[in-house]
Amino acid sequence: KPTASHPPALPRHRHRELSVDYYSKKCPQLESLVGSVTSQRFKEAPVSAPATIRLFFHDCFVEGCDGSILIETKKGGKKLAEREAVENKELREEGFESITKAKALVESHCPSRVSCSDILAIAARDFIHLAGGPYYQVKKGRWDGKISTATNVPPNIPRSNSTVDQLIKLFASKGLTVEDLVVLSGSHTIGFAHCKSFVDRLYDFKGTKRPDLNLNTRLLKELRMYCPSSGRSSRATLPLDATTPFAFDNGYYRGLGSNMGLLGSDQALFLDPRTKPIAVEMARDKQRFLKAFGDAMDKMGSIGVKRGRKHGEIRKDCRFFL
Numbered sequence: 001k002p003t004a005s006h007p008p009a010l011p012r013h014r015h016r017e018l019s020v021d022y023y024s025k026k027c028p029q030l031e032s033l034v035g036s037v038t039s040q041r042f043k044e045a046p047v048s049a050p051a052t053i054r055l056f057f058h059d060c061f062v063e064g065c066d067g068s069i070l071i072e073t074k075k076g077g078k079k080l081a082e083r084e085a086v087e088n089k090e091l092r093e094e095g096f097e098s099i100t101k102a103k104a105l106v107e108s109h110c111p112s113r114v115s116c117s118d119i120l121a122i123a124a125r126d127f128i129h130l131a132g133g134p135y136y137q138v139k140k141g142r143w144d145g146k147i148s149t150a151t152n153v154p155p156n157i158p159r160s161n162s163t164v165d166q167l168i169k170l171f172a173s174k175g176l177t178v179e180d181l182v183v184l185s186g187s188h189t190i191g192f193a194h195c196k197s198f199v200d201r202l203y204d205f206k207g208t209k210r211p212d213l214n215l216n217t218r219l220l221k222e223l224r225m226y227c228p229s230s231g232r233s234s235r236a237t238l239p240l241d242a243t244t245p246f247a248f249d250n251g252y253y254r255g256l257g258s259n260m261g262l263l264g265s266d267q268a269l270f271l272d273p274r275t276k277p278i279a280v281e282m283a284r285d286k287q288r289f290l291k292a293f294g295d296a297m298d299k300m301g302s303i304g305v306k307r308g309r310k311h312g313e314i315r316k317d318c319r320f321f322l
């Protein structure tokens with residue numbers, strides 16, 4: 001029985017816990033409303049899938065999954081919102097548009113009842129599934145945050161030249177394990193990157209004036225054609241998973257096995273003894289990857305969740321605070 005020295009084993013933040021049926025009374029049609037928008041958008045503009053998944057990642061890692069990434073800087077305002085940070089400059093418009101459309105439809109049925117952060121979590125899951133990835137239940141009950149500041153972004157978003165050590169530390173600071181790091185990086189099985197995100201590997205790796213030796217020589221030749229050494233400003237984008245950039249499969253990990261990782265941070269996962277065994281396992285077993293990915297997204301979607309009026313709000317327009 002509970003005593004002062006043995007308190008009951010209740011979670012300390014039960015009020016912050018998310019649940020699958022959170023909107024069963026407040027907005028029972030929520031998932032089908034969001035689903036109608038995501039399936040439509042996937043047909044019209046398939047890049048909405050990688051765009052929205054990355055948007056969710058960049059939301060959760062800065063101030064938690066609270067829709068802070070969706071806020072627009074006020075016209076003439078001095079304080080820049082997260083969106084304005086360099087780390088967020090390449091977030092595609094298609095992701096923001098998908099959330100704006102879904103929110104508008106949800107507002108017309110369930111006004112002021114559903115947070116933007118929950119809509120983003122559902123839309124990301126939908127797009128993963130539409131692209132061939134796992135379908136997992138999304139837990140809901142997030143409130144939208146009241147803070148969005150560009151200077152909060154750099155310390156919380158990993159860079160394409162981050163070391164495995166830095167990646168492990170950053171993910172650990174969000175409550176994510178080494179396995180979560182490797183599995184969530186599997187998102188790079190779809191989507192594209194600009195030349196500037198990997199051009200150093202093509203011409204001047206770590207100041208050596210030589211390309212990265214851990215880059216497949218055939219891929220290197222091809223990448224150099226699209227990205228000249230002055231490629232920092234090029235608008236060209238290349239697939240993160242050279243084999244199947246639109247299919248949510250384990251092609252990304254199989255690519256790492258033949259030195260085809262596009263970003264330094266991707267290939268590094270296959271070089272470090274702490275992460276390589278996990279990547280090898282994901283390359284070997286597609287079903288295992290898909291299941292692990294759904295579980296890891298659930299964990300990522302719970303980072304820094306807010307509840308209640310002190311720290312949160314339910315926005316009407318995801319781009320502006322109430």
Ligand code: HEM
Binds near residue numbers: 057193194197
């Ligand atoms: C592990 C550390 C990570 C690093 C260093 C990283 C870095 C990057 C970079 C540099 C790009 C290309 C940006 C550009 O040049 O346009 C990118 C794209 C992308 N990232 Fe990551 N990322 C990481 C983890 C993740 C995670 C955890 C997710 C999601 C759960 C994710 C989802 C995506 C997606 C879907 C794209 C493609 C976006 C598009 O095509 O619009 N990334 N990432």
Ligand SMILES: [Ca+2]
Binds near residue numbers: 061062
């Ligand atoms: Ca956020």
Ligand SMILES: [Ca+2]
Binds near residue numbers: 241246247248
């Ligand atoms: Ca793929």
